[in-house]
Amino acid sequence: MTLFTLMMSSAMAETxxxxxxxxxxxxxxxxxxxxxxxxxxxxxxxxNLFFFSLVCAGLFGFSxxxxxxxxxxxxxxxxxxxxxxxxxxxxxxxxxVGIDMNITRMSNNDYIGVFTNWxxxxxxxxxxxxxxxxxxxxxxxxxxxxxxxTDDDVVTLNDLRVPVGKKVVFQVLSKDVIHSLYxxxxxRKVDAIPGRLTRLWYELTKTGEYDIACxxxxxxxxxxxxxxxxxxxxxxxxxxMNHAQEHAFQTNDPENAELFWGWAWQ
Amino acid sequence: xxxxxQPIHPKPTTFLSKYMISFDHKVIGKQFLWYGIFFxxxxxLMALMIRWTLAxxxxxxxxxxxxxFPETGGVIPPDTYAMLFTMHGTIMIFYAITPILIGAFxxxxxxxxxxxxxxxxxxxxxxxxxxxxxxxVILLGSxxxxxxxxxxxxxxxxxxxxxxxxxxTGQTLWSLAIFxxxxxxxxxxxxxxxxxxxxxxxxxxYFDMPLTIWGLWLTAxxxxxxxxxxxxxxxxxxxxRVFGTTFFLAGAAATxxxxxxxxxxxxxxxxxxxxxxxxxxxxxxxVSDLLAFFSRKPAFGAKxxxxxxxxxxxxxxxxxxxxxxxxxxxxxxxxxxxxxxxTISIPSAIFFANWLGTLWKGSIRFTSPMLFSLGVVFxxxxxxxxxxxxxxxxxxLYLHDTYFVVGHxxxxxxxxxxxGGFAAxxxxxxxxxxxxxxxxxAKVHFWITMVGLNGVFFGMMMVGYAGMHRRLYNxxxxxxxxxxxxxxxxxxYSAYLMGAAQLIFxxxxxxxxxxxxxxxxxxxWEVGTLEWTIPSPAPxxxxxxxxxxxxxxxxxxxxxxxxxxxxQYQTENLVEA
Numbered sequence: 034m035t036l037f038t039l040m041m042s043s044a045m046a047e048t049x050x051x052x053x054x055x056x057x058x059x060x061x062x063x064x065x066x067x068x069x070x071x072x073x074x075x076x077x078x079x080x081n082l083f084f085f086s087l088v089c090a091g092l093f094g095f096s097x098x099x100x101x102x103x104x105x106x107x108x109x110x111x112x113x114x115x116x117x118x119x120x121x122x123x124x125x126x127x128x129x130v131g132i133d134m135n136i137t138r139m140s141n142n143d144y145i146g147v148f149t150n151w152x153x154x155x156x157x158x159x160x161x162x163x164x165x166x167x168x169x170x171x172x173x174x175x176x177x178x179x180x181x182x183t184d185d186d187v188v189t190l191n192d193l194r195v196p197v198g199k200k201v202v203f204q205v206l207s208k209d210v211i212h213s214l215y216x217x218x219x220x221r222k223v224d225a226i227p228g229r230l231t232r233l234w235y236e237l238t239k240t241g242e243y244d245i246a247c248x249x250x251x252x253x254x255x256x257x258x259x260x261x262x263x264x265x266x267x268x269x270x271x272x273x274m275n276h277a278q279e280h281a282f283q284t285n286d287p288e289n290a291e292l293f294w295g296w297a298w299q
Numbered sequence: 300x301x302x303x304x305q306p307i308h309p310k311p312t313t314f315l316s317k318y319m320i321s322f323d324h325k326v327i328g329k330q331f332l333w334y335g336i337f338f339x340x341x342x343x344l345m346a347l348m349i350r351w352t353l354a355x356x357x358x359x360x361x362x363x364x365x366x367x368f369p370e371t372g373g374v375i376p377p378d379t380y381a382m383l384f385t386m387h388g389t390i391m392i393f394y395a396i397t398p399i400l401i402g403a404f405x406x407x408x409x410x411x412x413x414x415x416x417x418x419x420x421x422x423x424x425x426x427x428x429x430x431x432x433x434x435x436v437i438l439l440g441s442x443x444x445x446x447x448x449x450x451x452x453x454x455x456x457x458x459x460x461x462x463x464x465x466x467x468t469g470q471t472l473w474s475l476a477i478f479x480x481x482x483x484x485x486x487x488x489x490x491x492x493x494x495x496x497x498x499x500x501x502x503x504x505y506f507d508m509p510l511t512i513w514g515l516w517l518t519a520x521x522x523x524x525x526x527x528x529x530x531x532x533x534x535x536x537x538x539x540r541v542f543g544t545t546f547f548l549a550g551a552a553a554t555x556x557x558x559x560x561x562x563x564x565x566x567x568x569x570x571x572x573x574x575x576x577x578x579x580x581x582x583x584x585x586v587s588d589l590l591a592f593f594s595r596k597p598a599f600g601a602k603x604x605x606x607x608x609x610x611x612x613x614x615x616x617x618x619x620x621x622x623x624x625x626x627x628x629x630x631x632x633x634x635x636x637x638x639x640x641x642t643i644s645i646p647s648a649i650f651f652a653n654w655l656g657t658l659w660k661g662s663i664r665f666t667s668p669m670l671f672s673l674g675v676v677f678x679x680x681x682x683x684x685x686x687x688x689x690x691x692x693x694x695x696l697y698l699h700d701t702y703f704v705v706g707h708x709x710x711x712x713x714x715x716x717x718x719g720g721f722a723a724x725x726x727x728x729x730x731x732x733x734x735x736x737x738x739x740x741a742k743v744h745f746w747i748t749m750v751g752l753n754g755v756f757f758g759m760m761m762v763g764y765a766g767m768h769r770r771l772y773n774x775x776x777x778x779x780x781x782x783x784x785x786x787x788x789x790x791x792y793s794a795y796l797m798g799a800a801q802l803i804f805x806x807x808x809x810x811x812x813x814x815x816x817x818x819x820x821x822x823x824w825e826v827g828t829l830e831w832t833i834p835s836p837a838p839x840x841x842x843x844x845x846x847x848x849x850x851x852x853x854x855x856x857x858x859x860x861x862x863x864x865x866x867q868y869q870t871e872n873l874v875e876a
Contacts, residue, residue: 056782057765059697070697074688074764081684088680091655092673099594099661107856108660112599112653121600121652128648132687133641140691141637145630148693167464208550210459211560213625213700217766217779220697224626226560227458228549231627244777248625248700248768250452252464253378256771 064219165212165225182295191260196270213249322421331402342390354791381450388453411830414500430483441472449473457547491519502848514584532566568619582719593669594661607646667741671722682710703763729819733836747800754793
């Protein structure tokens with residue numbers, strides 16, 4: 034065991050990289066509520082391991098104990114005696130109450146209490162409109178006037194920048210086919226559907242650069258539909274926003290109809 | 300019990316009437332088997348190409364790559380990659396698994412196991428096969444259209460599958476092929492349901508039917524109800540593509556009026572979720588029977604198993620919404636669908652307990668059909684339990700459309716069904732072709748397949764949990780996925796191992812049918828269901844005299860037997876103390 038650990042650590046030291054298993058952890062969680070999903074995943078895994086080991090114990094244990102050589106005379110039973118039926122029922126109910134209703138309740142509480150508990154209009158939130166298209170993400174910030182689809186909107190392509198520690202609400206739409214706005218680091222995704230607004234909100238906790246992906250098959254270059262998420266401190270964000278705002282004032286051409294793909298915030 | 304006389308017509312003599320347009324359910328079963336094995340090969344080859352791209356992006360596909368993709372020097376191009384995974388899914392589900400489990404073993408086993416001379420509607424049965432052939436030709440033909448085959452995923456969500464996202468003829472032909480196949484399967488389903496209800500041998504009540512028949516029956520019922528729904532969906536899709544309607548178009552894509560792309564998802568998954576059970580129910584039935592046969596004792600709680608399968612059949616129609624959580628349905632609906640989805644685990648747990656109960660205190664013979672059945676218990680355990688993560692809405696928000704989903708449904712639909720299908724082939728081979736397959740090579744096939752498939756599908760779940768999403772031509776354009784290159788290579792190597800193991804089966808199968816001299820005995824596995832009371836291979840019109848059923852299908856290991864056998868045929872009176 035120690036030898037194995039030694040070999041592993043020396044191999045890792047040599048390459049300076051993660052070990053085989055460490056590479057299979059989900060990407061680092063940067064949101065306030067991503068841990069709810071990770072926790073539920075791990076909890077379900079623990080329960081699953083318990084029940085699957087019961088199945089394996091039965092499968093491999095009985096295969097060993099009752100193989101022909103060891104147990105030549107089978108026990109003649111239909112399995113319809115009262116205790117036998119009781120046992121099967123108890124197992125069924127135990128799985129249902131022990132795993133299913135348990136995780137359903139937790140998941141439902143999280144979903145209603147957190148993920149679809151939309152921040153109210155009076156809160157200090159950042160609003161972003163997202164338009165998916167083959168094969169890019171357009172992001173729109175309301176700009177100084179706080180209204181969408183006006184001349185001063187800050188519009189970016191494949192480049193989302195948000196401040197840390199502030200609730201961000203997205204309204205998502207698609208121009209052509211169905212896409213899915215996927216933030217691996219926040220453990221969240223929501224479909225972008227033509228003709229139907231969908232919403233998503235989160236609050237991020239770590240600054241840095243992360244990936245945004247499209248998770249729904251959207252055509253040949255689906256795999257290239259990648260955007261960057263930059264998480265700033267509030268100060269850096271304000272600097273960037275001011276700068277972007279200036280830039281928008283100078284370059285936004287009110288005559289350009291293409292610019293006005295946004296919609297009134299709903 | 301049989302409602303009407305079953306006449307014996309003279310044997311067909313010409314090649315055409317004997318092997319091609321035969322009305323005989325056994326021949327049609329074999330036709331479906333060959334059809335399924337052919338498409339299994341095509342779909343499997345596509346899977347290997349997909350895996351190659353994911354492990355070695357930009358490297359030419361070995362051996363046949365240069366011939367298939369000359370413009371790129373053997374590298375699979377991204378648009379072809381999309382066609383490959385679309386066609387892989389379609390072919391495996393509709394053209395490989397369905398024909399093998401339902402087409403081949405449904406046709407072959409139902410009349411033999413219920414003591415009938417043929418199906419209720421032999422002509423419909425023949426048409427069902429030839430329509431499937433027409434559909435298969437259209438689907439393969441679509442590969443050679445100018446813009447290539449359908450490339451919108453096997454779910455073919457609009458608006459990607461409308462002219463907005465797929466301008467070529469391929470997608471139209473895909474929809475047409477699915478529509479025709481739906482008609483073919485519905486014909487088969489009606490036939491199975493009628494046959495099982497009207498043609499059971501005298502004395503055979505529903506609970507005297509082998510569980511295989513229960514599985515096939517429930518499958519047929521789901522098929523008859525839900526394939527028309529899919530048919531309606533793809534017909535509307537064809538209208539949108541060809542006649543310019545806007546059922547599924549919305550937003551800027553809709554030039555007049557407005558439909559809703561999510562409508563198609565509803566229609567698709569109303570069919571799509573029962574489809575999962577359509578595929579797995581026959582395998583469950585077969586496994587329930589085989590576990591009892593080779594443990595040499597009656598199936599534990601057979602009635603409860605049958606009723607559990609029925610309950611699952613009913614519940615499967617009520618849970619489809621869990622495929623659409625990320626389209627943001629109302630929390631009230633997510634709650635409902637989540638709870639209903641979870642209730643499926645009660646009947647599942649009951650028949651899992653019954654399977655283990657069958658093994659308990661048995662006298663287990665590890666023949667090849669038994670090994671494959673035990674394999675099903677293992678992989679379906681894994682596949683079923685990993686479904687929990689996807690049925691709960693919050694974990695699904697992260698895992699939806701990742702490789703975790705791919706791994707999960709391959710465990711339930713591909714691994715379990717494939718192992719169940721192989722169990723069936725090894726088990727009924729003597730009755731079908733009059734030959735036994737080599738037990739030794741069957742076991743080699745089993746163990747290599749098990750290692751390979753767990754490597755592939757468990758590996759998929761692991762990269763899925765690590766965040767790798769589906770249908771990516773080159774996942775490693777994302778920085779965070781570059782960690783997963785070694786794991787993806789491992790999955791690919793496992794896939795090639797699994798593919799290679801199937802060659803063992805093919806050689807074994809072809810050798811037994813065409814070259815083996817030694818005939819199988821009438822009842823090599825020593826079990827008592829009706830098909831084993833007649834010679835091997837099953838003769839013209841199966842039963843000279845329609846048998847009369849006097850006991851259940853799993854009468855094994857009865858200590859009161861004095862015949863020297865440890866089982867009794869269903870035509871014998873139950874021996875009691």
